[in-house]
Amino acid sequence: xxxxxxxxxxxxxxxxxxxxxxxxxxxxxxxxxxxxxxxxxxxxxxxxxxxxxxxxxxxxxxxxxxxxxxxxxxxxxxxxxxxxxxxxxxxxxxxxxxxxxxxxxxxxxxxxxxxxxxxxxxxxxxxxxxxxxxxxxxxxxxxxxxxxxxxxxxxxxxxxxxxxxxxxxxxxxxxxxxxxxxxxxxxxxxxxxxxxxxxxxxxxxxxxxxxxxxxxxxxxxxxxxxxxxxxxxxxxxxxxxxxxxxxxxxxxxxxxxxxxxxxxxxxxxxxxxxxxxxxxxxxxxxxxxxxxxxxxxxxxxxxxxxxxxxxxxxxxxxxxxxxxxxxxxxxxxxxxxxxxxxxxxxxxxxxxxxxxxxxxxxxxxxxxxxxxxxxxxxxxxxxxxxxxxxxxxxxxxxxxxxxxxxxxxxxxxxxxxxxxxxxxxxxxxxxxxxxxxxxxxxxxxxxxxxxxxxxxxxxxxxxxxxxxxxxxxxxxxxxxxxxxxxxxxxxxxxxxxxxxxxxxxxxxxxxxxxxxxxxxxxxxx
Amino acid sequence: xxxxxxxxxxxxxxxxxxxxxxxxxxxxxxxxxxxxxxxxxxxxxxxxxxxxxxxxxxxxxxxxxxxxxxxxxxxxxxxxxxxxxxxxxxxxxxxxxxxxxxxxxxxxxxxxxxxxxxxxxxxxxxxxxxxxxxxxxxxxxxxxxxxxxxxxxxxxxxxxxxxxxxxxxxxxxxxxxxxxxxxxxxxxxxxxxxxxxxxxxxxxxxxxxxxxxxxxxxxxxxxxxxxxxxxxxxxxxxxxxxxxxxxxxxxxxxxxxxxxxxxxxxxxxxxxxxxxxxxxxxxxxxxxxxxxxxxxxxxxxxxxxxxxxxxxxxxxxxxxxxxxxxxxxxxxxxxxxxxxxxxxxxxxxxxxxxxxxxxxxxxxxxxxxxxxxxxxxxxxxxxxxxxxxxxxxxxxxxxxxxxxxxxxxxxxxxx
Numbered sequence: 001x002x003x004x005x006x007x008x009x010x011x012x013x014x015x016x017x018x019x020x021x022x023x024x025x026x027x028x029x030x031x032x033x034x035x036x037x038x039x040x041x042x043x044x045x046x047x048x049x050x051x052x053x054x055x056x057x058x059x060x061x062x063x064x065x066x067x068x069x070x071x072x073x074x075x076x077x078x079x080x081x082x083x084x085x086x087x088x089x090x091x092x093x094x095x096x097x098x099x100x101x102x103x104x105x106x107x108x109x110x111x112x113x114x115x116x117x118x119x120x121x122x123x124x125x126x127x128x129x130x131x132x133x134x135x136x137x138x139x140x141x142x143x144x145x146x147x148x149x150x151x152x153x154x155x156x157x158x159x160x161x162x163x164x165x166x167x168x169x170x171x172x173x174x175x176x177x178x179x180x181x182x183x184x185x186x187x188x189x190x191x192x193x194x195x196x197x198x199x200x201x202x203x204x205x206x207x208x209x210x211x212x213x214x215x216x217x218x219x220x221x222x223x224x225x226x227x228x229x230x231x232x233x234x235x236x237x238x239x240x241x242x243x244x245x246x247x248x249x250x251x252x253x254x255x256x257x258x259x260x261x262x263x264x265x266x267x268x269x270x271x272x273x274x275x276x277x278x279x280x281x282x283x284x285x286x287x288x289x290x291x292x293x294x295x296x297x298x299x300x301x302x303x304x305x306x307x308x309x310x311x312x313x314x315x316x317x318x319x320x321x322x323x324x325x326x327x328x329x330x331x332x333x334x335x336x337x338x339x340x341x342x343x344x345x346x347x348x349x350x351x352x353x354x355x356x357x358x359x360x361x362x363x364x365x366x367x368x369x370x371x372x373x374x375x376x377x378x379x380x381x382x383x384x385x386x387x388x389x390x391x392x393x394x395x396x397x398x399x400x401x402x403x404x405x406x407x408x409x410x411x412x413x414x415x416x417x418x419x420x421x422x423x424x425x426x427x428x429x430x431x432x433x434x435x436x437x438x439x440x441x442x443x444x445x446x447x448x449x450x451x452x453x454x455x456x457x458x459x460x461x462x463x464x465x466x467x468x469x470x471x472x473x474x475x476x477x478x479x480x481x482x483x484x485x486x487x488x489x490x491x492x493x494x495x496x497x498x499x500x501x502x503x504x505x506x507x508x509x510x511x512x513x514x515x516x517x518x519x520x521x522x523x524x525x
Numbered sequence: 526x527x528x529x530x531x532x533x534x535x536x537x538x539x540x541x542x543x544x545x546x547x548x549x550x551x552x553x554x555x556x557x558x559x560x561x562x563x564x565x566x567x568x569x570x571x572x573x574x575x576x577x578x579x580x581x582x583x584x585x586x587x588x589x590x591x592x593x594x595x596x597x598x599x600x601x602x603x604x605x606x607x608x609x610x611x612x613x614x615x616x617x618x619x620x621x622x623x624x625x626x627x628x629x630x631x632x633x634x635x636x637x638x639x640x641x642x643x644x645x646x647x648x649x650x651x652x653x654x655x656x657x658x659x660x661x662x663x664x665x666x667x668x669x670x671x672x673x674x675x676x677x678x679x680x681x682x683x684x685x686x687x688x689x690x691x692x693x694x695x696x697x698x699x700x701x702x703x704x705x706x707x708x709x710x711x712x713x714x715x716x717x718x719x720x721x722x723x724x725x726x727x728x729x730x731x732x733x734x735x736x737x738x739x740x741x742x743x744x745x746x747x748x749x750x751x752x753x754x755x756x757x758x759x760x761x762x763x764x765x766x767x768x769x770x771x772x773x774x775x776x777x778x779x780x781x782x783x784x785x786x787x788x789x790x791x792x793x794x795x796x797x798x799x800x801x802x803x804x805x806x807x808x809x810x811x812x813x814x815x816x817x818x819x820x821x822x823x824x825x826x827x828x829x830x831x832x833x834x835x836x837x838x839x840x841x842x843x844x845x846x847x848x849x850x851x852x853x854x855x856x857x858x859x860x861x862x863x864x865x866x867x868x869x870x871x872x873x874x875x876x877x878x879x880x881x882x883x884x885x886x887x888x889x890x891x892x893x894x895x896x897x898x899x900x901x902x903x904x905x906x907x908x909x910x911x912x913x914x915x916x917x918x919x920x921x922x923x924x925x926x927x928x929x930x931x932x933x934x935x936x937x938x939x940x
Contacts, residue, residue: 459670470675501837
């Protein structure tokens with residue numbers, strides 16, 4: 001068994017965990033982050049890409065509204081490469097109560113969320129696909145954010161501060177020394193060995209899986225209720241501004257332009273198992289209706305992919321009231337010392353991607369307090385690697401880059417303008433990665449053809465670059481196709497049926513991938 | 526006014542038009558685009574999997590389940606339709622027959638069964654412990670030689686012999702200053718004898734020992750026999766491996782069929798969609814409506830062959846509520862709700878893609894009772910229900926056999 005020694009083990013490689021490990025490392029703690037799969041593969045990668053202006057909460061949750069507005073401004077400064085400044089509109093649709101917009105404006109003024117009413121004519125000029133019958137429109141500072149770029153930026157920053165980020169490390173056991181956490185045991189899934197990490201503190205940031213982690217430490221049960229929501233990516237940017245419905249927050253009322261697509265979301269249904277999140281047909285229909293209400297003709301547009309994510313909502317009556325001072329709104333910190341007599345462990349639930357940095361600050365403050373340390377948070381001041389040119393992302397960046405290198409470098413994924421060098425560089429940086437892991441960072445196969453043309457090229461390059469033999473490369477291709485399908489079958493209609501048939505002609509018809517010699521063991525990671 | 530209007534320029538439409546024209550009928554072929562052949566692998570698949578790998582396709586055709594497009598045609602008619610096409614195209618384009626499948630390497634290194642192939646491909650037939658030197662071109666991104674060779678080297682051929690393979694690359698731009706060439710760029714370059722010679726010499730220098738040198742299917746598009754020239758220079762058999770679209774071997778078939786159909790007098794209307802029809806008494810189709818640039822135009826004929834393809838061409842549509850329709854004639858389909866036909870798992874059957882038009886024995890669209898809905902309308906190819914063609918490797922055989930059936934019924938030549 002491999003042994004490591006550290007101050008803090010952070011469990012969970014979503015935005016919360018990455019925010020926390022970065023924060024802890026920047027305060028001088030030795031920190032190790034454990035993630036059972038790849039970074040941002042859970043809730044963080046399964047949202048609609050909205051960087052909240054705070055507008056959504058100005059009436060329902062004023063505290064959150066203020067936090068969102070403040071964090072929105074901070075993230076634009078420290079992680080601009082992950083954020084696109086799309087701006088946002090709150091629109092009152094024909095059947096919606098126009099008086100809500102007045103409450104909204106009053107709430108915005110009270111919470112410090114920048115908001116300005118604009119004329120319907122101006123809103124329609126800027127977003128001509130909007131339903132021409134809208135009654136009112138308010139402009140806010142929404143943006144869109146790439147959750148994977150966000151967590152990888154935080155991860156690279158944490159690594160600069162000497163944190164270790166261990167992906168594909170599944171926690172198997174949390175050992176105690178009496179009433180104190182002593183070590184975290186995990187399985188290196190790719191390396192195939194067990195690892196023991198001695199530590200003084202564990203920060204449980206496992207989101208929907210936090211209950212399972214708390215149980216491993218022998219804490220009394222933490223009830224996590226995964227609140228599932230589905231999202232659908234539409235073929236292109238039906239809008240270039242985030243469109244919110246100006247009503248009390250409800251299902252399916254946000255359309256977010258992200259990269260080359262626009263994403264509609266979301267529903268909210270309680271689930272029991274965060275590893276099995278369905279994409280029910282009725283919810284797909286509900287999203288299409290919601291889209292149609294904002295953008296007439298929405299149902300005629302092409303849906304590319306659907307997914308389901310779960311909000312990590314913690315239901316716990318035993319959280320003591322004094323803990324609330326450590327809480328970002330919508331966030332719950334469980335101090336196991338008070339609740340279970342277990343020292344050296346905090347469990348975090350709830351929260352929002354937009355406020356992930358602030359949540360991390362609160363959590364690490366709480367750890368500081370338990371450890372009797374006074375180390376101030378500096379995460380709002382330092383720009384993360386990859387964003388240091390200070391440029392906010394724009395959807396045309398890749399086009400601009402390809403204009404520069406098009407005569408030297410072939411495009412591997414035409415839909416997302418990913419060239420060979422980008423892919424090969426990532427392959428060598430992460431030789432153990434699956435094509436899905438690389439997809440999250442490079443957007444391989446995320447465009448209209450959903451991997452139809454690029455997936456076999458990617459597998460071929462993995463082989464030629466000698467990071468995989470033919471058996472593994474073929475397994476990676478098969479795994480990628482299998483995974484793409486999870487988000488395709490629920491929205492298979494219209495032009496995407498044509499695309500799928502073409503893709504089937506390529507993979508089954510021409511390449512006969514199904515009849516490649518079977519690997520001795522199916523590649524699963 | 527023609528005797529027959531054929532809709533669609535894929536393998537089915539072109540085959541039907543050619544056969545009708547050669548039988549002396551006046552034929553107008555209307556098509557929106559250039560058909561699906563350029564998306565195909567350029568072989569004539571008859572039946573490759575049932576789902577077991579098929580070595581004798583006509584025997585397997587004789588045993589298909591009722592409801593399969595072949596079921597009402599029969600193995601003999603399928604065999605003779607395919608032979609007719611092969612004779613028409615000649616041995617420079619197609620060799621083999623429907624009684625036996627070749628097992629040819631694909632561009633990921635799987636073995637793919639097909640009945641008739643282009644002569645440039647068949648040296649790849651996997652049998653007798655064949656050894657392959659798979660040679661790629663660095664600039665050509667759709668031919669991953671290492672992956673192909675790696676997979677072939679771990680393959681046992683259907684005859685039980687173990688294959689051997691190794692890979693190599695050459696570095697040869699097709700055009701100066703082009704970093705991202707398509708297969709077609711190379712194929713056009715190969716039409717120049719000097720380029721093909723240079724290519725062959727470069728390949729010979731790196732190929733190493735093997736029974737056959739496997740190359741991307743880019744050995745010429747207009748000039749035939751480029752593969753012979755290359756094989757002579759290398760001094761070894763060569764086999765072309767088809768690539769994902771745009772497919773050069775598919776384009777060769779398309780060009781040849783188009784040329785023959787034109788020579789036989791078929792009149793082509795390209796670039797416009799057929800969007801509707803007018804019916805006379807008894808459901809007889811009087812004309813189909815062409816959405817021409819200047820406005821709708823009626824194309825009249827005595828008979829109509831509808832060969833628009835399937836879901837891939839949009840000839841079968843699924844709306845956002847899951848309703849499956851055939852938008853031009855509103856033909857009855859074998860299923861109308863896509864929802865239950867789309868499985869959650871990728872590997873395995875996807876029954877949605879078996880949905881289509883059912884036919885009577887003459888190849889006319891039929892209702893659930895089996896009776897033709899329009900007495901002078903025939904269907905051919907991908908629109909016909911009953912087969913997931915890419916899985917079975919049956920798309921070309923179905924297209925050819927149903928096109929010939931329709932043509933022969935129209936000309937009274939049907940047995």
